[in-house]
Amino acid sequence: MLTPERHRIILQLLQEKEVVKLHELVEATQCSESTIRRDLSQLEKEKKLKRVHGGAALLQQKREELSVFEKSTKNIHEKQLIGKYAASLIQDGDCIYLDAGTTTFQMIPYIEAKNIVVVTNGIMHIEALLEKDIQTYLVGGFIKKKTNALIGRGAIHSLQQYSFDKCFIGVNGVHIDFGYTTPDPEEAFMKQTAIHLSQRAFVLADHSKLNESTFAKIAPLQEATMITDETDEELLAMYEEKTTVEVVKS
Amino acid sequence: MLTPERHRIILQLLQEKEVVKLHELVEATQCSESTIRRDLSQLEKEKKLKRVHGGAALLQQKREELSVFEKSTKNIHEKQLIGKYAASLIQDGDCIYLDAGTTTFQMIPYIEAKNIVVVTNGIMHIEALLEKDIQTYLVGGFIKKKTNALIGRGAIHSLQQYSFDKCFIGVNGVHIDFGYTTPDPEEAFMKQTAIHLSQRAFVLADHSKLNESTFAKIAPLQEATMITDETDEELLAMYEEKTTVEVVKS
DNA sequence: TAAAATTGAATGAATTTGATTGATTTTTTA
């Protein structure tokens, strides 16, 4: 049996059952455990499924967003590292746009620059920013319940009243061809606008975001400097051809 | 049975029953107590549930700190009464401006009208509004730390994008000569603008506000209907000469 | 045909599992 056919069978069985045992796949394909293991490894690298002990499991759909709560606990350590580094880029007197989202949120405790102004569309960010006695402006607009972010026409309009030294943007996918992406077109447009209003743009993307792409395009890679904790040299080299990449090491 | 499948079963049973006994999970998954215990431990670490003696429970947050906040305010009972009455004035399909502040905040739990849109400058209000599945817009602007209200040029500008069927305004003073007043001129201007953008304006003022006046003038009495719990007939008669007064009785 | 890629088997390492232990908590009983 050919590799693509096996892969098709594996993914199909997975679709039907949500989780599938290694043994069932051996049964279905009539080939050895080793082969199936190799297939699962590869499919996992391609983000088509998630390996689990004893088999494989379906991973959540591309366009479906996780709740804020789930997001906030995922890759928290990596996000903190990235946040800390990103925060160190802020200089005294800067005007900053801080995108909504859990990754950019992690920057706030590490901000040390004085006399800065921060504009944000993230309601969650406000309390933390005020706690640090940072002059904070909020853009107006519609409140998206799921992410607690301000989006829509009003938000864009509100945003356009400002211009920034630097902006820090969170994304859901970074892809060599599709650039920076996020599931919601409204949010994508918001992020895009912020990038265009800024002298320098930074995208914060932990390693789980690389080689991913979701529905709505924000901007091509070269429009922002990417900050990531990815360590795979080969992968990084690929992105470095297209844009500036700052790698955070733990 | 694979780990993700067990986890799914556990979480699903939990969704249905709120709390679930260890023994039921053993029954449902046909595996040992130890395994279930380990699963529960892990799911608890992932904040997917809360372990309790004998099993697990759904985790519920927020509610409590809200009540703490509610109790910390002055004249809470009167404000609730006023809030309840004011909320009853909202009709299906209305576009509403809800001013920041504790009095207007009390309206939210009592809002029953369907298909309404609420614009607010109060950050505290957001969570409660979203909880009630109300379409919510926030004005942009500078965040005043003390009151968690959005004010300033940006806020005014943002507000002027809308027009309202009704607005509900909190004030610090109501005075027969000076009209409605509040200490901060920026906030006063915000409230004034909202009143002018609304077909009908309501000022919520518990009895402690009457015959008081503070620094910044919002509007003369006749520009808004006053909702109060004051009972002094003589006092009320005085105000009723100048404007419409709605009296809430406990 | 030779080089490269794929496959299945074999190895020991790593993970998961259920049973057991004694400690802790809850309920029952006196």
Added chain:
DNA sequence: TAAAAAATCAATCAAATTCATTCAATTTTA
């Protein structure tokens, strides 16, 4: 109320399963 009984718990261990890695055999490709 306090002691006893029952239930539940965390910690540990050994057996079973699953895993990654290696290597030789086979198939595919150039």
